[in-house]
Amino acid sequence: xxxxxxxxxSIDGKPILKGVNLRINAGEVHAIMGxxxxxxxxLASIIAGNEAYEITQGDILFEGNSLFDLQPHQRAAAGxxxxxxxxxxxxxxxxxxxxxxxxxxxxxxxxxxPMEAAAFLKLVREKQALVELDAKLANRSVNQGFSGGxxxxxxxxxxxxxxxxLAVLDETDSGLDIDALRIVAQxxxxxxxxxxxxxVITHYxxxxxxxxxxxxxxxxxxKIIKTGNKDLALELEAKGYDWILETTQA
Amino acid sequence: xxxxxxxxxRTRRWTGLAQGLPNLKQEEWKYVPIDALLxxxxxxxxxxxxxxxxxxxxxxxxxxxxxxxSEALAEKIPGILKALNHLQVAHFDGMATRFxxxxxSEATVLWIPASDVPHPDIALLPSIKQPNQTADALLVLVQAxxxxxxxxxxxxxxxxFSFIYVGLEDSANVSLHRDLSGSDAAFVMSHLEVLLANAxxxxxxxxxxxxxxxxxxxxxxxxxxxxxASMASLQFAKPGDQxxxxxxxxxxxxxxxxxxNIRQLALNSGMSSFTGKIHVALDAQKTQAYQxxxxxxxxxxxxxxxxxxxxIYADDVKCTHGATTGSLDEQALFYxxxxxxPKPAAKRLLIDAFIEDCLQAFHPDLxxxxxxxxxxxxx
Numbered sequence: 001x002x003x004x005x006x007x008x009x010s011i012d013g014k015p016i017l018k019g020v021n022l023r024i025n026a027g028e029v030h031a032i033m034g035x036x037x038x039x040x041x042x043l044a045s046i047i048a049g050n051e052a053y054e055i056t057q058g059d060i061l062f063e064g065n066s067l068f069d070l071q072p073h074q075r076a077a078a079g080x081x082x083x084x085x086x087x088x089x090x091x092x093x094x095x096x097x098x099x100x101x102x103x104x105x106x107x108x109x110x111x112x113x114p115m116e117a118a119a120f121l122k123l124v125r126e127k128q129a130l131v132e133l134d135a136k137l138a139n140r141s142v143n144q145g146f147s148g149g150x151x152x153x154x155x156x157x158x159x160x161x162x163x164x165x166l167a168v169l170d171e172t173d174s175g176l177d178i179d180a181l182r183i184v185a186q187x188x189x190x191x192x193x194x195x196x197x198x199x200v201i202t203h204y205x206x207x208x209x210x211x212x213x214x215x216x217x218x219x220x221x222x223k224i225i226k227t228g229n230k231d232l233a234l235e236l237e238a239k240g241y242d243w244i245l246e247t248t249q250a
Numbered sequence: 251x252x253x254x255x256x257x258x259x260r261t262r263r264w265t266g267l268a269q270g271l272p273n274l275k276q277e278e279w280k281y282v283p284i285d286a287l288l289x290x291x292x293x294x295x296x297x298x299x300x301x302x303x304x305x306x307x308x309x310x311x312x313x314x315x316x317x318x319x320s321e322a323l324a325e326k327i328p329g330i331l332k333a334l335n336h337l338q339v340a341h342f343d344g345m346a347t348r349f350x351x352x353x354x355s356e357a358t359v360l361w362i363p364a365s366d367v368p369h370p371d372i373a374l375l376p377s378i379k380q381p382n383q384t385a386d387a388l389l390v391l392v393q394a395x396x397x398x399x400x401x402x403x404x405x406x407x408x409x410x411f412s413f414i415y416v417g418l419e420d421s422a423n424v425s426l427h428r429d430l431s432g433s434d435a436a437f438v439m440s441h442l443e444v445l446l447a448n449a450x451x452x453x454x455x456x457x458x459x460x461x462x463x464x465x466x467x468x469x470x471x472x473x474x475x476x477x478x479a480s481m482a483s484l485q486f487a488k489p490g491d492q493x494x495x496x497x498x499x500x501x502x503x504x505x506x507x508x509x510x511n512i513r514q515l516a517l518n519s520g521m522s523s524f525t526g527k528i529h530v531a532l533d534a535q536k537t538q539a540y541q542x543x544x545x546x547x548x549x550x551x552x553x554x555x556x557x558x559x560x561x562i563y564a565d566d567v568k569c570t571h572g573a574t575t576g577s578l579d580e581q582a583l584f585y586x587x588x589x590x591x592p593k594p595a596a597k598r599l600l601i602d603a604f605i606e607d608c609l610q611a612f613h614p615d616l617x618x619x620x621x622x623x624x625x626x627x628x629x
Contacts, residue, residue: 048584048588049587050584050589051584051585052580069593071587071593072584072587073587073588073589073590073591073593073596075588076587076588076589076590077590081588082588084585084588087585088579088581088582088584088585089583090579090586090600090603091603092602092603092606092607093600093602093603093605094598097599098586098589098599101591101595101599102586102589102590102591103589103590105590105592105595106590109453109590141603142585158589162589162590179279243518
């Protein structure tokens with residue numbers, strides 16, 4: 001489904017990614033862990049199409065086609081979703097208007113008619129229940145006045161509404177208490193199926209207790225330096241990143 | 251009453267205008283192209299130019315009168331003397347003083363009677379412009395307890411100066427909705443003078459767009475306790491536009507309240523400015539006055555200005571002001587795009603959100619027209 005080939009990227013002339021290679025198949029959950037500043041969020045942003053980064057080398061193929069040929073909204077319409085590490089507050093744009101616009105724009109790009117109002121409302125209620133999102137938040141502006149936990153839950157709610165083929169979760173666990181973490185993970189797990197895939201970026205093994213990954217990668221200094229199964233996350237938790245950095249350098 | 255003294259008076263006024271700017275403080279005019287003002291709005295003439303007349307609006311509600319100043323004086327219609335007296339003593343900004351003699355004799359009067367129930371809305375018609383005639387004047391006299399919406403559509407289609415006076419008696423309630431969308435070559439100016447008695451409420455919503463230059467002054471005198479004056483000004487400067495609004499909320503009575511809510515948008519080479527004053531007199535204790543001006547520069551080369559002026563002599567008041575200028579939030583744009591919304595639609599969503607608060611102040615009919623006009627201009 002997703003194939004990242006020798007990806008190099010920089011921002012303001014400073015190299016961040018220095019040759020990332022990654023392959024994710026349908027039905028898989030991959031986790032990327034790594035120390036601060038290793039390039040995890042940069043990778044997530046580039047997959048979603050953030051133009052702030054300059055791609056200096058390599059390619060990202062999504063279902064066989066280069067994502068670099070698509071603008072961010074076209075990537076979303078193709079089935080790519082990014083749950084932001086820091087969801088943006090947009091005063092004045094109501095959650096309902098935002099979601100309705102997003103769904104209908106994606107449907108339009110895929111040659112579908114706009115969703116009927118009744119069907120839309122039914123979908124909203126169903127997905128709000130999935131992530132236990134307070135229905136009142138739908139009447140507020142996007143992310144405005146939301147607590148940290150509500151913002152992250154709102155990201156998973158949007159993911160559930162848009163039903164992407166590939167979801168990238170950029171540190172969705174940061175700032176969440178145990179209950180919120182469980183609810184967010186429950187939402188993600190409910191969406192897992194053989195036809196979609198998840199790329200979960202996290203610092204901590206804790207999230208992976210709830211969202212069990214098929215593959216765990218360690219990203220450090222702009223490269224994936226180790227790949228393993230879920231036990232790798234446990235090992236990192238116990239030994240820290242220094243251990244793996246020293247091991248790979250040796 | 252001010253009288254026109256003949257050609258010599260005209261020459262004197264013209265000379266004064268050319269030498270200095272027709273204002274109390276020169277810097278407030280620094281953005282306005284004076285040459286265009288002289289050429290279009292105040293042409294040199296040997297005699298006083300008569301005012302243009304606004305056609306009588308259709309379907310005036312029962313009891314509402316539409317007549318000339320001389321007719322109103324002859325009939326001693328309530329409120330007319332108070333209005334004319336105010337015009338003589340008021341401290342006007344800009345062009346209004348130049349046209350006072352004509353206003354005193356030729357203005358049109360719209361008289362709204364007292365009523366227990368709101369009157370139906372009145373849509374006023376723009377004045378019929380005659381060659382070499384550039385000004386019109388309307389005196390709106392609203393009797394105690396009357397409640398009405400006044401709509402002024404397409405007020406800025408040709409060069410000229412409009413003067414509007416609104417006098418509100420006790421507990422009167424007026425909402426004035428102005429569409430000041432100018433045609434490209436128009437140089438348009440106006441002065442709106444408002445007098446509020448006890449517990450009167452005045453709401454103004456104005457939309458400025460287009461024209462080679464526009465300058466609109468609003469001066470509201472809160473003369474009675476519990477009176478409330480609110481103003482929403484939406485200014486959209488397209489390339490080449492110059493839009494200026496000047497507001498003075500004059501708190502003369504205790505326990506009165508005023509609100510100024512301004513949104514400015516500027517495209518490439520468009521320019522918009524706002525000067526907002528709050529004047530609180532010595533005995534206007536317990537005044538509440540709020541001013542908020544926000545601007546969004548949509549393209550490089552667009553310019554916006556805010557100029558808050560607070561002149562407060564009372565010591566027990568609540569007055570706030572705030573001004574912000576920014577461009578479209580790139581992070582918010584990316585967030586919306588990442589959810590499948592194309593960049594142009596995402597920009598529209600953010601711009602709509604920015605102006606929504608201000609748009610809500612407009613009459614629903616005008617709101618719909620403005621939304622579609624703004625959408626068209628942003629394409």
